[in-house]
Amino acid sequence: MGALASIVTPEYVRVSRSSGNSSTLADLQGEITAIRSGFPDLVTTIDAVVVEGDQAAIFWTSTGTHTENFLGVPPTNRRVQTRGCNHANLVGGRIAREEVTWDGSELLHSLGVRHLSDTPSTPPEVTVEDFSGDPDPQVMKTFNRQFITGVTVVTTQDGDTPRGLAVNSYASVSLEPPLVMVCIQKTSSTYPALFAATHLGINILGTNQRETIATFASKTPDKFAEVDWHAAPNGSPLIDGSPASLEAEIRERFQAKTHTVFICRVRHAEVVEASPIIYKAGRFYDSDDLTQL
Numbered sequence: 001m002g003a004l005a006s007i008v009t010p011e012y013v014r015v016s017r018s019s020g021n022s023s024t025l026a027d028l029q030g031e032i033t034a035i036r037s038g039f040p041d042l043v044t045t046i047d048a049v050v051v052e053g054d055q056a057a058i059f060w061t062s063t064g065t066h067t068e069n070f071l072g073v074p075p076t077n078r079r080v081q082t083r084g085c086n087h088a089n090l091v092g093g094r095i096a097r098e099e100v101t102w103d104g105s106e107l108l109h110s111l112g113v114r115h116l117s118d119t120p121s122t123p124p125e126v127t128v129e130d131f132s133g134d135p136d137p138q139v140m141k142t143f144n145r146q147f148i149t150g151v152t153v154v155t156t157q158d159g160d161t162p163r164g165l166a167v168n169s170y171a172s173v174s175l176e177p178p179l180v181m182v183c184i185q186k187t188s189s190t191y192p193a194l195f196a197a198t199h200l201g202i203n204i205l206g207t208n209q210r211e212t213i214a215t216f217a218s219k220t221p222d223k224f225a226e227v228d229w230h231a232a233p234n235g236s237p238l239i240d241g242s243p244a245s246l247e248a249e250i251r252e253r254f255q256a257k258t259h260t261v262f263i264c265r266v267r268h269a270e271v272v273e274a275s276p277i278i279y280k281a282g283r284f285y286d287s288d289d290l291t292q293l
């Protein structure tokens with residue numbers, strides 16, 4: 001890191017060509033530390049350096065294995081190679097300003113993750129980062145309590161161990177193609193297995209599965225000990241007696257700060273005659289006892 005400081009000027013600034021964002025030497029040092037800790041075997045090779053007057057172009061390749069947490073992404077053990085080019089303006093033989101073709105999102109892409117702010121369809125003036133004056137979290141809580149949902153259990157197979165958690169952030173995205181989404185907190189003990197999985201199961205729970213919800217909303221080590229389940233074609237645990245269950249292939253993982261949004265393509269679905277449970281403001285209700293308007 002000291003060597004890096006010695007080849008740049010005190011006013012050093014680094015500009016990402018893709019995002020237009022500027023960063024300082026301290027930002028760059030932080031980024032390098034994060035990459036080195038996520039990819040401990042990282043090797044960077046300088047492929048070519050072209051200098052003309054006070055301009056230089058540096059072409060490089062980095063290769064490493066993702067064996068440790070990197071920017072919230074649990075180890076995938078993927079071997080990743082990434083290339084970049086830095087265009088440097090030199091002052092007194094030191095780099096004063098660099099334009100770089102590479103930024104951290106490149107590595108995240110190769111690990112199968114995208115940030116919501118990377119989505120091309122997001123209008124530039126509105127991103128997940130852009131809320132000036134966020135509403136009070138209490139107001140958001142009150143807002144969410146006005147939203148009625150069902151409850152699902154999202155599952156995956158972690159080697160020989162079935163895992164899962166209670167989730168009400170399920171939504172159907174589209175029918176053709178059959179896409180669904182769930183939003184999972186990164187601190188969930190199920191998250192690393194879900195992140196590494198190719199498929200997941202989504203079970204819509206019924207009025208007679210109140211106990212099952214309690215189990216899957218807890219941190220109980222073996223949540224499947226008390227429930228009967230069967231494996232979907234790609235191994236995802238489907239809970240017997242659920243009004244509906246599906247298995248879906250994970251297609252996109254969007255990082256949204258504390259949570260990851262999984263967009264999945266449904267590959268298998270089962271529906272039985274049973275009433276789904278209703279969840280509103282922390283309480284559960286019977287869907288057979290509704291008044292039609």
Ligand SMILES: Cc1cc2nc3c(=O)[nH]c(=O)nc-3n(C[C@H](O)[C@H](O)[C@H](O)COP(=O)(O)O)c2cc1C
Nearest residue numbers: 165166167168169183184185188189190217218219
């Ligand atoms: C009704 C209900 C809905 C929930 N929805 C979600 C959700 O959408 N995403 C999430 O990450 N956690 C959700 N949770 C919380 C998790 O189920 C809970 O944190 C659980 O203990 C996680 O277990 P794990 O850490 O063993 O994976 C919900 C809990 C309940 C009771």
